[in-house]
Amino acid sequence: MRLSCPRENEVRGLVELGQWPAAADPELSAHVSTCRACGDLVLVSQAFQKARTQTLAAAKLPPPGILFWRAQLRRRNAAVERLTRPLLGAEIFALVAALVAASGFTGFEARHGIAWLTWLDHLGQTGGLHWNALLSTVTPDQSWTWMILLPAFAGLALLGGLAVYLASERQ
């Protein structure tokens, strides 16, 4: 069977214009009645065009403003998501830095004796938190420990603040 007929375009044009069979010459009508491909084309095209006309009338459409607003909202959310994506890297970096600092501090304390345990014992004996009790645990030969502790505490405070900010920003 032939995939197409040479007169198919001619027939298709008349059907699409809605002029079949009124505007068709008798010779073309006779051809369609004998050509299976053209006969199929006329039958199917007419059925689909009728169905299209009836289906178009049945459509219940939402107002375009709603769709435009939804699209704007989605584009805005996508843009904000793109902009805030690099912050994930900053969060991971902050977490790694905090873990390194904490593990370094713990390792240092483990190697040099856990001085703050002594301070804790002393705190238990005095029954309250006194700044002097904290200072008394630091012997003169260990004063350089503050050179490590202070930046570590400052770093942790900064990272904590950053984490709180990021959490609130995301919300």
Next chain:
Amino acid sequence: MATSVIATMSWEFALPGAFAGGAVDAAGERACESPMDDEAFAAFYSRSARPLWAYLARCSSDPALAEDLMQESYVRFLCAAGAPSLFAEGEAAARLYLFRIATNLLRDHWRRPRAASIEEIPEEFFAVQSRAEQTDSQILLGPALRRMKPRERQLLWLAHAEGYSHREIAQVTGLAAASIRLLLFRARHKIAALLRNQNPPDRREA
């Protein structure tokens, strides 16, 4: 001066909104610029929404699904960075792009495991309650379409209801342009046989 500007930019990058006075909001507003304004969209929508809904409804046999997919198609069209501009590429290109989005959504819907097979969905919407209300096309095309495969429905609707060329159908469906001719021929031959079988010669003549 330059150092402070660089420092400010880096802080804005790290902490958007904190120092920039709502940099995210501004960027969000810029990103909301659609390929067309709301008036142009409303005009385009009024011309293209009904044909798109008809295509989706007839291919899916589910008007509610067609409405959902139609809305999603327009939202994606407005959000797509590569969507053709109405002014540069013209409305025909924009409409083809829209139909392609809808076709992909329809295909995704059919691929979902929880979705029922298209062959199992009755064409309830088009089967009017009273037989007296049924028109010829509803009586004839509905049952015949139900017996066609989803891809055949799409090809037939695009070719014979929308009047798209083989090249345009290839753009919408993502199939090779060379194969459209053969697929369409087979689908047309199949549905024509179905229509002839359910439409006896005496009724056709009447």
